[in-house]
Amino acid sequence: MKISFWSVGKSHEAFVKAGVEEFTRRIKHYYPVEWQLLPTPKNTGMLSEADLKKKEGALILNFLQPDDYLVALDERGKHISSEELAGFINQRSNESCKNIVFLIGGAYGLDPTVLERARFTWSLSRLVFPHQLVRLILAEQVYRACTILRNEKYHHK
Numbered sequence: 001m002k003i004s005f006w007s008v009g010k011s012h013e014a015f016v017k018a019g020v021e022e023f024t025r026r027i028k029h030y031y032p033v034e035w036q037l038l039p040t041p042k043n044t045g046m047l048s049e050a051d052l053k054k055k056e057g058a059l060i061l062n063f064l065q066p067d068d069y070l071v072a073l074d075e076r077g078k079h080i081s082s083e084e085l086a087g088f089i090n091q092r093s094n095e096s097c098k099n100i101v102f103l104i105g106g107a108y109g110l111d112p113t114v115l116e117r118a119r120f121t122w123s124l125s126r127l128v129f130p131h132q133l134v135r136l137i138l139a140e141q142v143y144r145a146c147t148i149l150r151n152e153k154y155h156h157k
């Protein structure tokens with residue numbers, strides 16, 4: 001099984017780049033992993049919020065493969081614990097899932113067409129975080145889940 005992290009927007013800012021790279025490197029000890037940064041559509045300043053989400057949604061759906069297991073990060077998604085995330089990843093692995101895509105949307109969130117395509121919608125918190133920090137938190141939590149599955153010392157409860 002491969003883990004893919006997708007994010008709409010610009011490349012990693014310097015203040016999170018090292019952390020994202022470190023946790024991504026650590027995840028590679030458990031699963032193949034990659035980052036895909038999807039560019040925002042051109043002329044975004046000329047688009048309404050709805051039109052921008054629609055264009056981003058079309059781009060995302062175009063990149064997805066039919067058998068990708070899409071996890072949409074959205075503030076209205078389900079809250080889960082680190083242990084539940086570990087169980088979720090383990091269950092996808094046991095189901096012979098080829099690729100889990102964890103998707104971070106653009107500045108205004110995800111288009112309804114993308115949310116409909118998602119097999120799971122996850123909220124990291126009721127707090128609002130900058131997209132750059134969400135990338136770091138996501139990578140850390142997936143790494144934490146991997147260590148939980150292996151009963152390694154990283155996660156303390």
